[in-house]
Amino acid sequence: MAGPDLSAIIASLPATVPFVGPEVIERKTGIKLRARLGANESPFGPSPKVIAAIAEAAPDVWTYGDSENHELKEALARHLGTPMETIAIGEGIDGLLGLTCRLYLEPGDKVVTSLGAYPTFNYHVAAQGAELVKIPYDEKDRESLSGLLDTVLDVGPKIVYLANPDNPMGTWWSADEITHFIDAIPADTLIILDEAYGETAPASTLPPMALMRPNLLRYRTFSKAYGLAGMRIGYAIGTPHAIAGFDRIRNHFGVTKLSQIAAVTALADQDYLAQTLAAIAAGRDEIITRARGLGLKPIVSATNFVAIDCDADDTYATMVLTEMQARGVFIRKPAVPGLNRCIRMSVGTQKDIALACDVLEDIIRKISR
Amino acid sequence: MAGPDLSAIIASLPATVPFVGPEVIERKTGIKLRARLGANESPFGPSPKVIAAIAEAAPDVWTYGDSENHELKEALARHLGTPMETIAIGEGIDGLLGLTCRLYLEPGDKVVTSLGAYPTFNYHVAAQGAELVKIPYDEKDRESLSGLLDTVLDVGPKIVYLANPDNPMGTWWSADEITHFIDAIPADTLIILDEAYGETAPASTLPPMALMRPNLLRYRTFSKAYGLAGMRIGYAIGTPHAIAGFDRIRNHFGVTKLSQIAAVTALADQDYLAQTLAAIAAGRDEIITRARGLGLKPIVSATNFVAIDCDADDTYATMVLTEMQARGVFIRKPAVPGLNRCIRMSVGTQKDIALACDVLEDIIRKISR
CATH class of the missing domain: 3.40.640.10 (Type I PLP-dependent aspartate aminotransferase-like (Major domain))
Known part of the structure; x- marks a missing residue:
């Protein structure tokens, strides 16, 4: 028994989700992610003052x-x-x-x-x-x-x-x-x-x-x-x-x-924000430098991520993405024609970027285009 | 210029809100609330383990x-x-x-x-x-x-x-x-x-x-x-x-x-929940006892609040509510015929209940029915 009818529009919708989250990927693949660079989050975290304010207000969450x-x-x-x-x-x-x-x-x-x-x-x-x-x-x-x-x-x-x-x-x-x-x-x-x-x-x-x-x-x-x-x-x-x-x-x-x-x-x-923005800019530069060093074509970015043109087709970029994920590096890529030659890497900490770019380098060297 | 048309259904909706929050009441009246007993919140708060878990996870909220x-x-x-x-x-x-x-x-x-x-x-x-x-x-x-x-x-x-x-x-x-x-x-x-x-x-x-x-x-x-x-x-x-x-x-x-x-x-x-439930039950009993002592007719409750039948009409109950609020005690009352003879008081701490019931007693004694 299916239950009462959904509205006509809702009934016509697919049961898909816009984005599969990293925790979902981990549960599905069984691979523990070592670097989380797919959701354009900020690993520089919130201001220490924010962390303190949350802890201080925790007893008040009953209202x-x-x-x-x-x-x-x-x-x-x-x-x-x-x-x-x-x-x-x-x-x-x-x-x-x-x-x-x-x-x-x-x-x-x-x-x-x-x-x-x-x-x-x-x-x-x-x-x-x-x-x-x-x-x-x-x-x-x-x-x-x-x-x-x-x-x-x-x-x-x-x-x-x-x-x-x-x-x-x-x-x-x-x-x-x-x-x-x-x-x-x-x-x-x-x-x-x-x-x-x-x-x-x-x-x-x-x-x-x-x-x-x-x-x-x-x-x-x-x-x-x-x-x-x-x-x-x-x-x-x-x-x-x-x-x-x-x-x-x-x-x-x-x-x-x-x-x-x-x-x-x-x-x-705003001081902490300025500090974060500087770290993001430095990380962006680092990703671009590393990607260029691999012969890839990173796209100059105004955001906290870099789209990297892999200079090949969708199949190739998808292979890179899949391989990155298999090695515990969570990134994403666009799926549509025109953009699907790219992978997208969020700006992580220096350690995250080094890890992700090392993995990327290893993959690029092994996969022949 | 009004901008693009809202959808027909949305355009027909009133710009009202379902509930006016206590902070809104404070800003509108300029009266600082001394007891917050209108939103059926639990002043016994979350478990101390929850408070600790929130504080511990605060640095991770960047994901x-x-x-x-x-x-x-x-x-x-x-x-x-x-x-x-x-x-x-x-x-x-x-x-x-x-x-x-x-x-x-x-x-x-x-x-x-x-x-x-x-x-x-x-x-x-x-x-x-x-x-x-x-x-x-x-x-x-x-x-x-x-x-x-x-x-x-x-x-x-x-x-x-x-x-x-x-x-x-x-x-x-x-x-x-x-x-x-x-x-x-x-x-x-x-x-x-x-x-x-x-x-x-x-x-x-x-x-x-x-x-x-x-x-x-x-x-x-x-x-x-x-x-x-x-x-x-x-x-x-x-x-x-x-x-x-x-x-x-x-x-x-x-x-x-x-x-x-x-x-x-x-x-x-669940131990903390049991403790809270005992405190809520005791608070409910206390409100009922105090209300009965004032000649009111509290309604036996399975919740964390008590509806108190003021044994008069909407005008009377509204007067009680307004007066309570003016004295810094936030409670609510139903607005519709059949229920509007009542005020509704959430179970607070012993101190909150004592304060609210003292204020209620003072009001009841002063207002002739």
């Missing part, structure tokens, strides 16, 4: 967190120089993207994104019964602003999604180019600008907070540079009108108390 | 939590004596109720619940464009099993919601009565059995785990007896088929790493 995330919104408003009413807090960007799809999408609506861009966003779009239109990356492995714009003008989608800097390629556009793109998008199309990797990018990458448009929502997170992936906390920035929408459907007490405390404390320790 | 919540599901399966495949983990029962509504409800579907039952569930139903049919509580302040069943048979809803024990009244049905109810509901109606207060109820209240039906989902939480409200972690129990549905739409990495660790550790410390 629900503040449903309005007031203290965090206040701190973000001050830090960013934008009113509290322009900020919504959620369970990571993943959670906020899911809410955004539910707010705006109806069955049959079109959504424009890049072929190979964020699978979790696509997963949330599918759950609304909306239709994805995917544009190839450009010849420089960037999300194609002109391709996205042309398609938006052509199909009139409800939403266009763009990550800047981009994941999985690590490429980016300047704030000026992004602003021109935003201004060219019609007012009835919502622009989702995913800035998850904003902190690790050159200063000229992020448009100023003053760039408020009724059809623009920007997304940021404490999961990457701030080293708080496991705390699930991110935020969206937009006009007060757009931001107020989240209150209609969000899980009001959904962000944990410790996550709110951790985020406030992390934001206050 | 995402396990997307499959494997260790927690394994521990729950062992504890409950039911296969892992019958358990789904989510961001509290609130999160799981939201997902359930999204899985099953289409616009125009009917949902049967009790008038005065869980507002957050109703909020999630409204977000799907489904229609609530609300049945009054019975003369003993219980959710009316016969009323719910008759209405289910009459309107053929997609979902029927029942909490056992009940919130906000604290009343309950026996496992046998619940089982008879479940067996009388047609197979195409999903039964949501909310057992958030299951741990604090008499042993005869919860049907055995063997009660698996294709149209039954049961919900439990670490927020109440386990003292982990701020960690946002709960679970649903059902047939493997029904449980698999959650994987189609849930935020796969949405439960925080520390929440998973806290829940596993809490579950392992």
Whole structure:
């Protein structure tokens, strides 16, 4: 007996998951991972002040967190120089993207994104019964602003999604180019600008907070540079009108108390963030140097990972990935044409990078292209 | 400029929230709360082992939590004596109720619940464009099993919601009565059995785990007896088929790493739970004794709160509530006819209860009925 019918849209969805986590890989393969460089986490960890604040607040977790995330919104408003009413807090960007799809999408609506861009966003779009239109990356492995714009003008989608800097390629556009793109998008199309990797990018990458448009929502997170992936906390920035929408459907007490405390404390320790950003930049350089030394073509990155063009086809890159995983190094690779010649390695500690690059070197030398 | 249109259903929703949190009340009134007895949290806190585990794991929060919540599901399966495949983990029962509504409800579907039952569930139903049919509580302040069943048979809803024990009244049905109810509901109606207060109820209240039906989902939480409200972690129990549905739409990495660790550790410390349950039972008795001493009519409760019938009307009970709040005691009251003669006080520490009951006594003596 199958039980009551799922809704028609849900019944049509596959039972797949957007990403197979490293713990799941370990359980499936029985191989204990020695380096965790596949999820773009920050092994430099959260600030020691955050660790102390979590430990100190642990006895208080019997109370629900503040449903309005007031203290965090206040701190973000001050830090960013934008009113509290322009900020919504959620369970990571993943959670906020899911809410955004539910707010705006109806069955049959079109959504424009890049072929190979964020699978979790696509997963949330599918759950609304909306239709994805995917544009190839450009010849420089960037999300194609002109391709996205042309398609938006052509199909009139409800939403266009763009990550800047981009994941999985690590490429980016300047704030000026992004602003021109935003201004060219019609007012009835919502622009989702995913800035998850904003902190690790050159200063000229992020448009100023003053760039408020009724059809623009920007997304940021404490999961990457701030080293708080496991705390699930991110935020969206937009006009007060757009931001107020989240209150209609969000899980009001959904962000944990410790996550709110951790985020406030992390934001206050900008010295630690600067230190982390320097370590990430150094690690990026190290991966690029090592990869070039192997005759590979790493792609210059504004993020905390490096996409490495293996200078061959999907089969070859997949073989490299599989072999890395078999030797306990967790990395990922894009699956779609145009990008699937690459593997993607997150910036780890010096030890992690050395281990991963040694393994990579050994594999490259053994596999003939 | 209002921005792109929200979906038709979302546009029709009010911008209200299901519950105004205590921090919000403090900010709005400027009154610092002295006792927090309105959200049915557990001031006895989590086990000291949980507090230690959180502090110990704090440096590791740079990694995402396990997307499959494997260790927690394994521990729950062992504890409950039911296969892992019958358990789904989510961001509290609130999160799981939201997902359930999204899985099953289409616009125009009917949902049967009790008038005065869980507002957050109703909020999630409204977000799907489904229609609530609300049945009054019975003369003993219980959710009316016969009323719910008759209405289910009459309107053929997609979902029927029942909490056992009940919130906000604290009343309950026996496992046998619940089982008879479940067996009388047609197979195409999903039964949501909310057992958030299951741990604090008499042993005869919860049907055995063997009660698996294709149209039954049961919900439990670490927020109440386990003292982990701020960690946002709960679970649903059902047939493997029904449980698999959650994987189609849930935020796969949405439960925080520390929440998973806290829940596993809490579950392992059943001695601490027993100690908490004894303290809750004693606190319940104390509230009942004090209320009776004031000539009020507390309702015997299977939960960690007591609904107190003020033996007058809504206006009177609201006056008591408002006055309590003005004096820094956070409690709540039901708003609907039939229940609105009551205030609801969570079981606090002995000190909290003494404070709250002293304030209540003072108010009752001053306000003439």
